Amino acid sequence: MQKRLFLTGPTGSGKSSLIRKALGDQMSFAGGLVTRQALSDDGAMLGYDLLPPAALAGYEGLEAQRFLYFLDQGPKTDNEVYRNYGVRLLNEAAYYPFAVLDEIGGFELIIPQFRQALEDLLNTDVPILGALKTREEAEMFRQYLGIGERFTLHCDRLHQALADDADTLVLEMTGPDDADAAAAVNAWVKQYAV
Numbered sequence: 090m091q092k093r094l095f096l097t098g099p100t101g102s103g104k105s106s107l108i109r110k111a112l113g114d115q116m117s118f119a120g121g122l123v124t125r126q127a128l129s130d131d132g133a134m135l136g137y138d139l140l141p142p143a144a145l146a147g148y149e150g151l152e153a154q155r156f157l158y159f160l161d162q163g164p165k166t167d168n169e170v171y172r173n174y175g176v177r178l179l180n181e182a183a184y185y186p187f188a189v190l191d192e193i194g195g196f197e198l199i200i201p202q203f204r205q206a207l208e209d210l211l212n213t214d215v216p217i218l219g220a221l222k223t224r225e226e227a228e229m230f231r232q233y234l235g236i237g238e239r240f241t242l243h244c245d246r247l248h249q250a251l252a253d254d255a256d257t258l259v260l261e262m263t264g265p266d267d268a269d270a271a272a273a274v275n276a277w278v279k280q281y282a283v
Contacts, residue, residue, distance in 0.1 A: 091258040095221040098262030104220035111274045115282040117146035120185030122178040171197040179206035190219035198243040216281035
């Protein structure tokens, strides 16, 4: 099994859910970064937060930082979250037994410091399990957030680099009940999340 496994597929196909379910408590031993929906008390979507994987395993005191806000006047991104906190999480991931990279391939790729830290991590021997936005998802976000077309170039480069790497498998998920994806993730967890 390749050392790096990235699930890709449309929004709602269950990439992040499958990774979180397969890792369970092992998430507390992962470096990297994950995203989480931020909801109001009445369940309205406020935005998305960035946090370390151990925060999803129930560890207290791990900070979440909001990188995407849903406001009345439209969405607003906070690039500084990825420029600083995201880079720190990627740099620290090199010291963990494995890393989780949840929902990469979005607007964070426009941030040079984040792209460099991601490239540096991908060039280590750290096993990585991740969820990768499809090119179509990335294009949708580009238009939705008003990101320049140069973003598409960065997205294409990331997808190509992962496809060209012999130690990386990018697996297309067909939906939440994709047995092949579940088997691949479970095999990866058994081999690398120790």
